[in-house]
Amino acid sequence: MPQSSDTTSYKDIKITVLSRIRSGEWQPDSLLPNEQDLAVEFSCTRTTVNRALRELADEGYLERRRKAGTRVLSAPQRQARFTIPMVRDEVEAMGGTYRYALVSSKLEIAPEWLSARLALSSGQNVMHVRCMHFNGNTPFQYEDRWIVPASVPQVKQADFSQIGPNEWLIQTVPFTNVELSFLASRADATIAGFLDVPEGEPVFTGERITWLQGQPVTFAKMFFAAGYRMTTQF
Amino acid sequence: MPQSSDTTSYKDIKITVLSRIRSGEWQPDSLLPNEQDLAVEFSCTRTTVNRALRELADEGYLERRRKAGTRVLSAPQRQARFTIPMVRDEVEAMGGTYRYALVSSKLEIAPEWLSARLALSSGQNVMHVRCMHFNGNTPFQYEDRWIVPASVPQVKQADFSQIGPNEWLIQTVPFTNVELSFLASRADATIAGFLDVPEGEPVFTGERITWLQGQPVTFAKMFFAAGYRMTTQF
DNA sequence: CAGTGGTCTAGACCACCTT
């Protein structure tokens, strides 16, 4: 029998299981019935139960181990998922008008801290790009980025006056590994000027390092305008 | 035939698909073959292909639509997953020794900003708990939290001198909805004192609102010590 | 060793969406 209105689907099972946890019927740390028994209860196959429980475990509600069974997590290791949109999308999602402006773009010798951070050989050239992202005429983000030509040779011919380095990289280097950090930093004179805030102001800051198959591609610092907050619900 | 060493599993397919995207064989925005064709290519059933592609879509690499097919996302909407551990776990994972200290805990009338934020009726009582989390003797996080007795009556009898309000809440209210934000704030005199930083220092700050079935449970501000960064890889 | 979850097959119907 195919799934239809009167069939129990894996989504129904997820909802039911969650409500039993909420209601306290299935206490934290307690063991759930095994898949076969649940399949009988829900009048479906074990495959369907399996998918429901697998997804719930993936979402951090349950812990599953062979032979040991499925357990309600006592301190749900809820994982917050932050979608990391491109700046343009973020501004437009707020109903704003995105505008990009290049500040400077030049090839230079990698500063020592960058060489250390990206494991570059000393004295290696990097493309240093600084730019601004606006919401209308309001500063939204100041970006300070270095791109490694040894990994992305095309960068020497790239023109960042019209397209931001991030969008350019995504088009050019389709797939990468990323390390992303967020922290609070202090606006120095440069940043304060670009973001139009007093010097010394706290600035929400992102740092992003990107590799392509083990080769360092880019290091970027993103300084967000005053009042920015990164939010998620779960 | 069951899965065994020579069978193509959904994991193999995921790896293969990812490598084809990396290598540029499947360009961004391009359409993948449909599931049936891929099943033939990989000598497996469509079910297995389906699981592989479904998970890749879930991870943000692909976009799938009925009839339209499966497409490589041009600007991979990579979702960063930050695991939100409890403070204790976070400190211990760093190899540190966790220590908790209650600063104050008292019932008070909800300030107006809090009433607005949590949609409380004005003049409603809330439990205000302030506490510190240490790594050894080094301040790690200062926590300023309000708990709504109307939603969690037990809070009036709770003793926060030994257990932190977050751990207590997890034990007491096993299941909740959460809104989590991160921002950069400025250390006022109080925060500066607790975190042992100069006043005015930028402080990485988390704000967490929790509901239980639509009822506001708690609002918490978490101020992290200097140098804190939230990091993830993907 | 034996129970539990992990995964695959082969086939089917359906929902949705683009054309």
Next chain:
DNA sequence: AGGTGGTCTAGACCACTGG
């Protein structure tokens, strides 16, 4: 209208691991 992904069934073997 027809193709594509979404999901379910019924059955099977396997991998891991707790007792």
